[in-house]
Amino acid sequence: MTATPQSVGLVRAQRAEFDEPLALQGGAVIPRYELVYETYGTLNASHSNAILICHALSGNHHVAGFHTHEDKYPGWWDNMVGPGKPIDTDRFFVVGVNNLGGCHGSTGPSSINPETGRQWGSQFPVVVVNDWVQAQARLADRLGIERWAAVIGGSLGGMQALRWTVTFPHRLRHCICIASSPRLSAQNIAFNDVARNAILTDPDFHGGDYYAHGVAPKRGLKLARMLGHITYLSDAGLGGKFGRTLKSGGYQFSYGTEFEIESYLRYQGDRFADVFDANTYLLMTKALDYFDPARHFGGSLSAALSATSAQFLVASFNSDWRFAPERSQELVKALLAANKQVAYAEIDSVHGHDAFLMTDEAYVRLMHSYLNRVAKEVGV
């Protein structure tokens, strides 16, 4: 732990149990579930200063700070959330929650199914973005938050923020949707399907019930992560960081790890496969594929957004080819067509899709200034 004056410091995860069944969009019902979450900052008397942070594919509730003094790294968005930071915990009450189906403490495939006494595994239902939003709303109820000052997310997190505006138009003032997309393209789905196939065809997958076999489909999950990782970065970014640099002086003429980029990717893949649950990965990619708010509005995104009442900040990064600026622009155009208030920024960055987790100066300034405005609006 290297806490700075701008760190929220030591934080503790909390649990909320929900005994009311949750009917999922896919038809299944989760009889009861738990969500693990963290909060930073203080909820003001009028409960107007709450911000929800929605996580992306591999994220979780641990957004900022450290769990122990021994932690090497802080939460995944510590560079954006803390005292004096853009999402300023001196002003806002910030909530991070691990989504339903996750593998960081909330009820998911690796949790015990109360009806069988065994881990859910293949029996855990497929969830969609709107299911998460429903579950998050119940957590908001529990915390006494009637209306979020803002719901914020990048990538899959941005889809949740967007979905909040459709499902609960009056429960958020601002939607901040970063490096996201109103729906995946065929190419996006194709990459997800390769990742899923890597997991599904791993002999250690056992139809999703690998827990009972004491194994995990780590080979498949590693491949999925390696592939995902490439799509999170830009060609230029990878070129600048790794180029064609070799680990040793010359070609080895073998199939071992040879280029620095291979070494990096394999390491990232192994590390991820050791800590993440493959069933959760499958479920997250499916939620991405299914997200398409226009679907029940004859394909019209502006019709889908017509009943929203939030103000929108949409941001994209010019080197992001996974969710390219065009996808954000599509959202902005639909919002404008629906006469909504929207600010849009396309930010110069070499970091590709991952830029939403980085600190390119223009990005940090944008978030600072927009959230400053939100703070003033809610009187903090």
Added chain:
Amino acid sequence: MTATPQSVGLVRAQRAEFDEPLALQGGAVIPRYELVYETYGTLNASHSNAILICHALSGNHHVAGFHTHEDKYPGWWDNMVGPGKPIDTDRFFVVGVNNLGGCHGSTGPSSINPETGRQWGSQFPVVVVNDWVQAQARLADRLGIERWAAVIGGSLGGMQALRWTVTFPHRLRHCICIASSPRLSAQNIAFNDVARNAILTDPDFHGGDYYAHGVAPKRGLKLARMLGHITYLSDAGLGGKFGRTLKSGGYQFSYGTEFEIESYLRYQGDRFADVFDANTYLLMTKALDYFDPARHFGGSLSAALSATSAQFLVASFNSDWRFAPERSQELVKALLAANKQVAYAEIDSVHGHDAFLMTDEAYVRLMHSYLNRVAKEVGV
């Protein structure tokens, strides 16, 4: 077989045996080997009208025509090679050859190693583009071809054409290098490494000696092909062809094949894994990674090309993001800096990298007109 007047019709593969050992760049020596090849058209009296077609990752010697009347599909470049076609077999003597290490008849990992009497498997050495060029040159000797009218290739095939100009500057008049690159980027290598990892970690791989076990790492090879396939196509091309179309009317909330793009990719992957050899796939991706003619010239591509004497046609496709136009432009700039004759075309196409196998009108016209010029130059 649906032969048209423009088809070379029924063709027969031929074999050439080479008993002189071939010393490979990686240090290994292939004691003797066979190459399988096809020829179309007639070699003229002065042997000036021969064209070599170099194949890409999954290609082979069967470039045009049909092997039997029952063949459903012709050779892989039948749309470009035949009577009256751009690579006109009424004028040119066209040679297609399966590269060393291939799995379509030439000596490769699945061939019998004469020293052991068993299939090479893991003992087959890693080959590089220049090794292929050396082997192709011996075939040229055998066929009595001192100087090719042109060496032509797309993608990895273009790298071979380019390498010919460096290794044997006086043995080709023209180099036609399509949708290729003078060296892979970190992103290119990264994708190849995921593909290799899929194969290498497949439990049926057995360290490359799966033949002896009566199995094949088909799961891994399928994943590799699915991933490769995505990178051969453009985002817009996939969007136009598949979009978000579902196989059935609605979401299934399961991990089965659901979107049309998934069905297409999985089918392509399965089909490929049934007919292609995983060891050859590994070897081909490694040849791609290693290709870097500038490497022994202090990183200067123009220095590497300074001794070439061929005329160059370099072509790229605007939607190709695997080997983007910038990579071809890099080659063109180096050729210009080295005072070489080069024509360059960037062709509008929605087909991405695969466009080099397609028949976009501007592409066909370009090839027609350039090869017409080559024909006149060699007097056919």
